[in-house]
Each structure stands twice: as C-alpha cells, then as structure tokens.
Amino acid sequence: MEAVRSSIVLSRGRSRLTVTGVLTGLLLTLSVPAAVPESGAVTPERGSAYMGMGVLAHDGIARGATADSLPDSRTGQTEGVDVSSYQRDVAWSTLYGSGVRWAYTKATEGTYYTNPSFTQQYNGSYNVGMIRGSYHFATPDTTSGATQASYFVAHGGGWSKDGKTLPGVLDIEWNPYGADCYGKTASQMVSWIADFLNTYKSRTGRDAVIYTATNWWTKCTGNYSGFSATNPLWIARYASTAGTLPAGWAYYTMWQYTSTGKTVGDHDRFNGSTTQLKTFASG
Template identity: 60%
Template sequence: MPSYRSGSSSPTRRVATAAGMLLSVLALVVTLPGTASAAPGEDRGPVKRGDAWMGMSVERHEGGKPQEEPPPSLAASVEGVDVSGHQGNVDWNALWNSGVRWAYVKGTEGTYYQNDYFTQQYNGSYNVGMIRGAYHFANPKDSSGAAQANFFVDHGGGWSKDGKTLPGVLDIEYNPYDGNDCYDMSAGAMVNWIRDFTNTYKARTGRDAVIYTTTNWWATCTGNDGSFGATNPLWVARYASGPGALPNGWGFYTFWQYTSTGPIVGDHNVFNGAYDRLQALANG
C-alpha cells in the first residue's frame, strides 16, 4: 500500500473534498446576479434581459408599503392583476373566484424577448371570463420605439373589438439593467421614444396604448412632459393607501397598481370605474 506523509489526505478524502468544492462553485454560479431569474418582490441585483416585470423596481426606487387589499374608498372599481413569465401557469379559476375580473399579461420586452407562458396566461384569463390585454416592457436602449411597438403587436400585443381585449400597455419604468434609471437618455430623447412607440401602436391597432409608469420616473426621465395625458390612458404604480400625485398631463388614472404582495399572484391593481366602463375601454 502506498504510504502518505503526515497531514496528507487519502485518495477518497481528496475526491470528497474536490466534489464539495465543485458543488460550492456550482451553487455560486446559480446565485450570481444576472444568472438566474429573480421572482417578483425579490431584489437579487441585476437581472438578465427578458426577466423584467411590471413594477419590479417601484419599491426599491420609491419605497412605500404594498397594500394587502384594495383601499376601502375604491367602491366603484374593478380588481385586476398583471402577470409575467415568473408566474408560470396561472390558476385563473382561483383568481376569478377571488373577485379578479381583468388581467394584463407580459407579452414582450425590447425586441428580444417573448413570454414563454403567454398563451396559457392570455387565453386562460379570457377563458374564465376576464377582460384581458398584453403589456410590453420597454427597453429604450435596445431599439427604437417603433421597432418595439411592431415587435409587441406581432407577438401578442394586438387588439380586437371583441369586448374582452384591452388596449396594449407600454410599461416604461426604471432601467433594471445597465446604465442609469433613464436608460442614458435625455428627457427630450425619451419623450420622442415614447411617442415613436405610441404612434406606431396606434397606427397598427387603431388604439392608443396605455402608459404604465410612476410619477417620480416620469418627472425625472421625461422632464415632466405633459403631452400624453389627452390621448393615452394612465396606469400609475404606487404602493400606498392612495395613488398620490399623478404624472404631469393626466387629470385621473385609469389603472392603479397598488401592491406587489396580493393573493394568488403578487401584482394587484384596480380599474378606476365600474365594470361597464372597463368594458367600454375594451370596446374602444
């Protein structure tokens, strides 16, 4: 048998040690920022392109405490949810039974990502009776507004006058990737990008896209531009007991994302009006 100097390890022990080191390295790789999808409500640092979701950066940038349920003052409102690929196959029957009547589903991001669960989420919500629509997570650093609007419409973001399809949403919020919150764009360039998107979407679908944003991001990154309020419905994000001050140009909100910790799926919202007004929005 071979002899070993004092302090040396046996072949079995060396193999076990090497295996342990390999497992540690693998564990580190899967948890490095940007190598795994972060779940909604969690902050794991930078995420990889395509992993962004509506409202992912609201708490980190603006604070606020997500509400556990709709504020009691919103009597004439309709409960809704927004979902992305992070939710996987959604239990739409459970959401319907809980009182949810509308849903928005992430369809695309930039010109490089399509939601793998889009069909189950988009058709599933429709099949249980919900009014539903699709949203696009904007990445202005990737490509032009027109290019992203066309990509969105071509991959689930269209509209049809069937009474059950809401106009598409432009989700424009804090940059979750590299650079600054405004995607390294000036206020004027950002306004032009948003207009490029909304004009193209209107030309393709006949509908004005809903704009999802926060009041702070809008003021910071568009220079508090007030030119979209007359045409594009507002979806404001604020995790508090009320929607607060609205972005410049809008006198009222159409949707309000009030929490990221709701039941069944995290992101819950209210439509500002009765159900027949939600139907009217769907019908155009």
C-alpha cells in the same frame, strides 16, 4: 494534490449567477462576470423584467401599506391583476372567484424576449370570463420605439374591438439593467415614447396605455404632459392612495396598488365599473 473543480450558484430574486473555480492546494480562483457590481448585487438577465420591478426597487412600498391594510372599498372600481413568466401557470378561476375581472399579461420585452407562459396566461384569463390585454416592457436603450412597438404587436400585443380585449400597454419605468433613464435625456426619452405610441396606434387603431411611476416620469421625461390627451395612464404606487400623478393627467385609468396581493402579487384597480371596463375595451 489533485485539482478540485467547484461550481457555486448565487441567486437573488430571479437572477442566477454561476461562479466556477479551481481549487489547487490553498489557491481558489473565482471568475466573476463584469455584470456583478462592486456592491455585490447581481444584474438581472435580460427578459426577466416585469411590471413594477423597478418601481418596487426604487420607490418601495409606502410605510404601513400592505395588501391587507389597503382600503377594501371597491366602489366604482374594478379589480385586476398583471402577470409575467414569473407566475407561470396562473390559477385564473381562483382569481375570478375572488373578484378579479381583468388581467394584463407580459407579452414582450425589447425585441429579444417573448413570455413563454403567454398562451396560458392570456387565454386562461379570457376563458374564465375576464377581460384581458397584454403589455410590453420597454428597453429604450436597445432599439427604437417604432421597432419595439412592431415587435409587440407581432407577438401578442394586438387589439380587437370585441369588448374582451384591452389596449396594449407600454410599461416604461426604472431600468432594472442599468441607468435609470436608459442613457437618454428627457427630450430623447419623450421622442422614444412618442415613436412607440405612434407606431402602436398606426398598427392597431388604438392608443396604448402608459404604465409608469410618477417619480420615474418626472426624472426621465422632465414630467412631460403631452401624452395625457390621448393615452390612458396606469399609475404604479404601492400605497393607500395613487398619490400625485404625472403632469397632464387629471385622473388615472388604472392603478397598480400592491405587489403583495393574494394568488398573484400584483393587483390593480380600473377606475370605473365593470360596464365601463367593457366600454374601455371596446374603444
């Protein structure tokens, strides 16, 4: 009997796995990469991570909390969004018309990835009148904090005192590719983060914002409080309140409150007015 070659594509989220086999008679041989765990889950490809990916997977959405059920009051706060290559070309005019006034775009990940949609997203938000910035998805298990900070600055993570550019963000959260804490002890993780933050400050003159979730921060840094005096906090929690903050921070500067918003899923709030947002951008 003639052999028949078949190819099966399995998809989960943004990950694609191709399984190729040869069928001869009744024999089918499948070759499956080692990246697929026994549970059947497919490990995402490097570069596919985005802000909140790990938070949604590990912390989930608080019971009953959806974009429609969250408080509508924006008194004293300013609406924003965060985007990555997953959104591709973003409808910025639509977002601006709905009240969104600031945006963050993923620029880099590790030292191996740059967002192919960065230009449209970063410049597009600016062109409709938003204040914008960029973020780096950290992978502490690949290269040093200093190396990743330099890579970030060189590929869209810079800052200028023009009142329209927000400081860069270190997105440090649950690892979508492996061990939750990237194989580091709490003290090693704190050292890695400090290495990134110090390098970013020396390269740009601004203190980077730290994006994280309280559960991850507690587990992977030992709830370290030493960055709270210099680095603004962007807390991730999909609920009606921001909840308990990591140690040291008395308040959040930004809050990612949903992953199911309109036009763009990830919506955020700056803890201040539009005027205060401009002041924050200016440093």
